[in-house]
Amino acid sequence: MKNVGDVGDLCTGCGTCAAMCPLESVVMRIDHDRGVYEPLVDGECDGCGVCLRVCPGVGVDFTDLNMRVFGREPDDMLMGNYEECYIAHSRDDELRYGASSGGMISQILIYLLEEGLIDGALVTRMNPERPLEPEPFIARTPSEIIESRGSKYCPVPANVALKEILEVPGRYAVVGLPCHIHGVRKAEVISRKLRERIVYHLGIVCNHTPSFRATEFLLERLGVDPGDVKSIRYRGEGWPGSLRVETESGDLLLLLPEYWGSGFGQLFMPERCRLCADHMAELSDISFADPWLKELKDEKKGRTLIIQRKNHGIIEGSDGLCEIEPIQASKVITSQIYNLYMKKKVYQRGNDLYRTVFPKIDIIDRLIALIYPQNLRIPRKLMLKYMAIYQIIVTLKARRDFLR
Numbered sequence: 001m002k003n004v005g006d007v008g009d010l011c012t013g014c015g016t017c018a019a020m021c022p023l024e025s026v027v028m029r030i031d032h033d034r035g036v037y038e039p040l041v042d043g044e045c046d047g048c049g050v051c052l053r054v055c056p057g058v059g060v061d062f063t064d065l066n067m068r069v070f071g072r073e074p075d076d077m078l079m080g081n082y083e084e085c086y087i088a089h090s091r092d093d094e095l096r097y098g099a100s101s102g103g104m105i106s107q108i109l110i111y112l113l114e115e116g117l118i119d120g121a122l123v124t125r126m127n128p129e130r131p132l133e134p135e136p137f138i139a140r141t142p143s144e145i146i147e148s149r150g151s152k153y154c155p156v157p158a159n160v161a162l163k164e165i166l167e168v169p170g171r172y173a174v175v176g177l178p179c180h181i182h183g184v185r186k187a188e189v190i191s192r193k194l195r196e197r198i199v200y201h202l203g204i205v206c207n208h209t210p211s212f213r214a215t216e217f218l219l220e221r222l223g224v225d226p227g228d229v230k231s232i233r234y235r236g237e238g239w240p241g242s243l244r245v246e247t248e249s250g251d252l253l254l255l256l257p258e259y260w261g262s263g264f265g266q267l268f269m270p271e272r273c274r275l276c277a278d279h280m281a282e283l284s285d286i287s288f289a290d291p292w293l294k295e296l297k298d299e300k301k302g303r304t305l306i307i308q309r310k311n312h313g314i315i316e317g318s319d320g321l322c323e324i325e326p327i328q329a330s331k332v333i334t335s336q337i338y339n340l341y342m343k344k345k346v347y348q349r350g351n352d353l354y355r356t357v358f359p360k361i362d363i364i365d366r367l368i369a370l371i372y373p374q375n376l377r378i379p380r381k382l383m384l385k386y387m388a389i390y391q392i393i394v395t396l397k398a399r400r401d402f403l404r
């Protein structure tokens with residue numbers, strides 16, 4: 001089997017090519033050395049090029065896609081196009097407690113299903129047979145939505161499930177990281193079926209997806225053999241939640257956010273994430289984030305930050321099921337300040353500089369993306385402290401633990 005196109009490290013592993021290949025010849029396989037998914041050609045290929053046309057890895061034309069989706073380019077460089085921001089949580093305590101933040105993605109999907117506004121939603125659960133692998137699928141019942149709640153901090157080829165949307169008529173919502181939404185939007189450009197059938201695009205704010213090696217690292221910390229894992233859940237049990245691993249022998253192990261949420265994931269960041277400048281899922285209809293705000297440091301149950309980019313009336317419609325309050329956009333920016341500035345100022349600048357100065361030297365791109373001081377306009381002392389001290393200590397500690 002050979003790789004799709006000549007995409008190499010640019011692949012985001014989103015799975016769009018696998019769903020869109022007219023000959024159904026593309027499969028997503030895990031590259032265990034790198035700990036990421038890669039698309040392989042497994043069958044006939046007539047060189048039609050659809051896989052590359054829908055590939056978000058090779059590039060995303062934000063100007064063109066913003067014009068298609070919102071009819072205008074964004075005024076706000078950090079937020080993208082948006083109308084209102086909210087802070088919210090589901091009124092269903094059980095749902096909220098087991099979700100990532102306030103359970104708003106799941107609650108909205110349940111509302112859309114129950115109101116008959118959609119027939120299904122593209123979501124992701126962990127595979128019951130292979131518990132360390134994600135399983136994207138089309139959920140058609142509230143219980144399937146609940147089963148899929150919670151963030152998966154491993155590579156997810158979510159867009160392979162677009163295939164079912166192409167095959168089965170209906171109205172659908174899709175849930176995905178920025179790179180998944182990029183793939184969906186690019187696929188919609190060439191597929192009328194997808195344009196008509198996908199009626200809601202729910203985007204997850206994302207700094208990066210840790211590779212599978214991050215999960216291996218965490219299991220090693222817990223002293224668990226990967227072959228012994230019966231189930232894994234990365235978030236849940238309140239906010240910000242804990243990693244929970246159940247083993248075949250019945251042990252239940254928890255890893256608290258102080259450790260696994262401490263930035264160690266940066267060690268396992270796939271190459272492609274260092275080139276991504278979209279933190280806020282700017283091409284979604286609504287984006288969802290954790291509320292990393294000083295005033296919410298004592299929050300235990302969880303609340304979700306929401307950026308409404310297009311008003312479909314679903315925030316108002318789901319009001320009875322959720323507690324929703326408007327919030328200033330500046331608060332949303334504050335809650336993501338470090339990651340946002342890294343993406344917009346360091347990664348994006350790195351990309352621009354690379355394209356202009358070093359069009360052919362790949363390694364330079366990576367180095368530029370890694371040079372923090374390039375961002376001379378960082379406004380906050382706190383961020384400087386974080387980058388200069390905390391990040392280095394955490395990274396060294398994680399590296400030491402990993403090599404021990």
Ligand SMILES: Cc1cc2nc3c(=O)[nH]c(=O)nc-3n(C[C@H](O)[C@H](O)[C@H](O)COP(=O)(O)OP(=O)(O)OC[C@H]3O[C@@H](n4cnc5c(N)ncnc54)[C@H](O)[C@@H]3O)c2cc1C
Nearest residue numbers: 099100101102103104105106124150151152206207289290
């Ligand atoms: C890899 C990753 C990185 C993130 N980085 C940030 C960040 O930097 N800052 C921040 O504020 N928030 C980040 N988040 C978002 C945050 O963890 C929550 O997803 C968000 O607050 C919504 O919470 P919720 O309770 O409303 O969602 P829930 O109701 O728990 O629903 C989550 C939904 O997302 C889907 N999903 C989960 N993981 C994935 C995945 N990897 N790929 C595709 N679909 C998935 C689930 O199937 C489910 O439908 C990240 C999430 C992920 C998965």
